[in-house]
Amino acid sequence: MRTRKGQSATETMVTIGMVLVFVVPIVLLLLVGAQARFESLSHVQAGSCSRIIADSINEIYTEGPGASKVAIVNIPSNAISVEVSEDEVTIALSGRNGPTEVVAPFFGEVHEDSRFMITNEAGTTPAGLYPLKFHADEDGYVVIDLRGED
Numbered sequence: 001m002r003t004r005k006g007q008s009a010t011e012t013m014v015t016i017g018m019v020l021v022f023v024v025p026i027v028l029l030l031l032v033g034a035q036a037r038f039e040s041l042s043h044v045q046a047g048s049c050s051r052i053i054a055d056s057i058n059e060i061y062t063e064g065p066g067a068s069k070v071a072i073v074n075i076p077s078n079a080i081s082v083e084v085s086e087d088e089v090t091i092a093l094s095g096r097n098g099p100t101e102v103v104a105p106f107f108g109e110v111h112e113d114s115r116f117m118i119t120n121e122a123g124t125t126p127a128g129l130y131p132l133k134f135h136a137d138e139d140g141y142v143v144i145d146l147r148g149e150d
Helices: 005-063
Strands: 068-075 079-084 088-093 100-105 128-136 142-145
Touching: 005 068, 005 079, 005 088, 005 100, 005 128, 005 142
Parallel strands: none
Antiparallel strands: 068 128, 079 088, 088 100, 128 142
């Protein structure tokens, strides 16, 4: 009598191969779609973060000396840098198609010492929540404290 062990093993391998042929492309499509949604959400989050900072600067500048406010911003996980310059807030993001900058302009005058870039010791921007305290000094310039403290 002949045994058919080889046929059984071949059928199992063909079945597993067929399953992989259908499953792998579906999984790859889901991963690509998830990455695209992540990048879209991080752009929205960066836009919101830069807008909160710019609006807070404008608000405190408009209210004048003595005005203060604490705002909490959430920096996305793919942020390269967060920079407050003379007239705009810029958040640089890394993505599939290279770096992208999200910019929010403001008209308030920021104190020279408050023009900054949020980075850690490694020179990168850590993701997460940051309490920022905005207050106007006696000359009307907006001062930003990264710790959110007095």
